[in-house]
Amino acid sequence: MKPTSKSGREDSGRGRALLFSAILSASIIFLDQLVKAEIVASIPENKIGLRLMNDFLWIVHTRNLGIAFSIGDEVSRLIRSILFILVPAVFIVGAILYSAKSRSLSFVQRIAIACIVGGGAGNLIDRIFRPEGVVDFISFSLFGFLGLERFPTFNVADLSISIGAGLLLLSGFLIKDKEEPGHDQGN
Numbered sequence: 001m002k003p004t005s006k007s008g009r010e011d012s013g014r015g016r017a018l019l020f021s022a023i024l025s026a027s028i029i030f031l032d033q034l035v036k037a038e039i040v041a042s043i044p045e046n047k048i049g050l051r052l053m054n055d056f057l058w059i060v061h062t063r064n065l066g067i068a069f070s071i072g073d074e075v076s077r078l079i080r081s082i083l084f085i086l087v088p089a090v091f092i093v094g095a096i097l098y099s100a101k102s103r104s105l106s107f108v109q110r111i112a113i114a115c116i117v118g119g120g121a122g123n124l125i126d127r128i129f130r131p132e133g134v135v136d137f138i139s140f141s142l143f144g145f146l147g148l149e150r151f152p153t154f155n156v157a158d159l160s161i162s163i164g165a166g167l168l169l170l171s172g173f174l175i176k177d178k179e180e181p182g183h184d185q186g187n
Helices: 006-042 077-101 107-129 156-174
Strands: 048-052 057-064 134-140
Touching: 006 057, 006 077, 006 107, 006 134, 006 156, 077 107, 107 134, 107 156, 134 156
Parallel strands: none
Antiparallel strands: 048 057, 057 134
């Protein structure tokens, strides 16, 4: 049996990381859409379906025509379509291509991108197929912090995007660049 070269091992590891990333993104999309469908089917819009932990956490059915914190929900449908469908779709495709072609991304960075892609695609599906807006349903109390009683309502996709963005930021500080001088490359 022919020994595997370092490049062959790297390609195999990268292939597994890409497969894992694709499965993670698809799982996020599936979970996001499944939970949103259940919320739509079981809780009337603008109603609280469940109050937990002494009213700290609500499961509530709300809709958002804009992006985070309802930014842009008052703009015209055409502008919303361009800004909130076309631009994110291009970004998602670009992120997928970058992740697939890059040889310098760490496993954590690939996972972060997969979380952002899965969450972005989940909300994009809503923007395309739910003209009344993206379904949001998680609301928690801020106890008046910064003058706010509750944090803006969000969903699984939003949470996934936030986790992915946080991982990317952390990876920029914590993961050493493979090209950095003095970095042990296993020689």
